[in-house]
Amino acid sequence: MKKLLYLLPALCLLLSMTACSENDNPTDVPPDTTHVYGYQLEQFIDQATVTDSVDATAADSLDFRGLFAYEIVSGTDGFSPRQSSFAGYDLNWDTFRSGYLVPSDQGRTWFADPNLPSAFRVKHAGYFRMYRKIEVIAADNSSQMIELRGLPIHQVTNWDGNPEDAIKLSDLLQGIASYDSVSIVCFDDYGLGRYYQPAAINDGYYLLSSERTIFPTAALPSNMKKMKKVAYLHVYGAATGQVHAFDLAPNTAADIIFTVPADLSGYTATELTNYPTKDLLD
Numbered sequence: 001m002k003k004l005l006y007l008l009p010a011l012c013l014l015l016s017m018t019a020c021s022e023n024d025n026p027t028d029v030p031p032d033t034t035h036v037y038g039y040q041l042e043q044f045i046d047q048a049t050v051t052d053s054v055d056a057t058a059a060d061s062l063d064f065r066g067l068f069a070y071e072i073v074s075g076t077d078g079f080s081p082r083q084s085s086f087a088g089y090d091l092n093w094d095t096f097r098s099g100y101l102v103p104s105d106q107g108r109t110w111f112a113d114p115n116l117p118s119a120f121r122v123k124h125a126g127y128f129r130m131y132r133k134i135e136v137i138a139a140d141n142s143s144q145m146i147e148l149r150g151l152p153i154h155q156v157t158n159w160d161g162n163p164e165d166a167i168k169l170s171d172l173l174q175g176i177a178s179y180d181s182v183s184i185v186c187f188d189d190y191g192l193g194r195y196y197q198p199a200a201i202n203d204g205y206y207l208l209s210s211e212r213t214i215f216p217t218a219a220l221p222s223n224m225k226k227m228k229k230v231a232y233l234h235v236y237g238a239a240t241g242q243v244h245a246f247d248l249a250p251n252t253a254a255d256i257i258f259t260v261p262a263d264l265s266g267y268t269a270t271e272l273t274n275y276p277t278k279d280l281l282d
Contacts, residue, residue, distance in 0.1 A: 036277055037269040038100030038110060044128065044258055044267075045070075045097075053256050054211060054229060067187060067231060068130040068255065069147050070096040072109055075126015075260065082248060084119035090131065090248065091120070092145055100272060101125055101260065112274060129254035132208070135232035136172050139179070142241040143232075146172055148208060149249035156205045159214060159226065166205040169213070172233055173201065175244030180237025184213060187229045194224055195236070206230060 048060040054067065069090040073080045081087035091099075099111045099120070108123045131147045138144075151167040158164040173179070181195040196204070203218040213227040261267070 034277075036102065036104060036272045036275040038102045038272045038275070039264060039267050039269055040097070041099045041101060041109065041128075042097035044101070044260060045130075046258070049258075050130075050256060062187075064187060064229065065097075066093040067132060067229065068093065069133040069145060069249075071129040071131070071251065071254075072096075072120065072122045072125055073127050073129060074122050074124050075107075076124040079122060080251075081117070081119040081122065082251075084117065086117040087119035090145075090147070092133075092135075096128075100270070101264075102272070102275070103264065105275075107260075110272070110275065125260055127257055127259045129251055130256040130258070131249040131253070132255050134172060134206070134230055136175070136242065137232055137234045138176055138240070138242050139235055139237060140241045144175055144242045144244075144246070146246050147249040148206065149253040149255075150247035153208075154205065156207065156214060156216075158207050158210055159212070160210075164210060165208045166214070167208065168202075169204040169206060169233075170202045173235065174246075175242035176235055177240055178237075179235045182236070183234040184224075184227045184230055185232050185234060186227055187231045191227055191230075192234075196220075196224070 045065055047063050047065060050065050050068070051058050051060050051062050054064045055062075058064075069092060071080055071082060071090045082090065095111070095113070095116070098113070099109050102108055102110050106123045107125055108121050109125045110121055131149065133145050133147045136144045136146060148167050151171045153165050154168060155163045156166040158166075169184075173182070179198065181197055182201055183191055183193070183195060185191040200215060200218040200220060204213055204215045206213055211229050213225070213230065215225055
């Protein structure tokens with residue numbers, strides 16, 4: 001009788017262990033709130049693909065990803081932070097690349113920056129739209145990111161004598177009341193120390209396909225006429241900042257689109273030790 005009493009607890013324990021082994025991946029348990037892993041967004045924007053889109057003759061080692069603004073779009077309902085009254089804008093490369101895709105949290109994007117609106121935590125992130133942009137840095141060092149296809153588009157005769165879409169350089173400076181001169185600076189910082197007067201800026205265009213400036217009538221040195229792959233304009237001689245609400249490029253005019261891959265096995269995951277895990281239970 002005593003042996004039977006000793007055997008009963010052991011039998012119950014064995015049965016419970018057997019029951020667990022029949023379902024190694026139970027669906028009725030809460031998510032793991034101890035370890036959360038994310039995939040840095042930079043991994044999903046292929047450098048060589050972006051380089052080829054800007055200049056097919058350029059070496060793949062050149063990194064042009066900083067020349068674009070980034071829109072995050074949900075793959076389920078098409079939501080984008082553009083639609084939120086708390087955001088309403090796209091991200092520059094440095095901010096975008098710092099974000100993560102978190103598969104265990106409804107496939108949403110996450111940024112550690114507490115000043116970034118929560119609208120950028122896009123659930124079921126499906127793809128990223130990229131828009132060519134140029135930064136304008138005013139004399140007070142305020143910086144404005146301007147998406148080129150959000151500006152009026154003009155047809156201009158390009159360097160090969162063919163019509164090409166272009167934007168006016170002066171349209172980039174709508175937010176600055178007055179200035180003395182401007183440096184047009186390329187992706188590799190070429191152009192620093194060269195100064196354009198307002199008359200030249202008012203004459204100039206930026207060609208959207210061939211990625212270079214053109215000045216139809218302005219008399220300029222040859223090394224200032226054809227500035228390629230412009231990254232920013234630096235404005236001098238005005239102490240005031242920039243006041244202008246530029247339109248975003250229409251999403252139908254995205255220059256490049258990258259889709260979030262369904263299989264992430266080829267990408268590197270990082271443990272996010274400061275992730276707000278309480279949200280996983282919402």
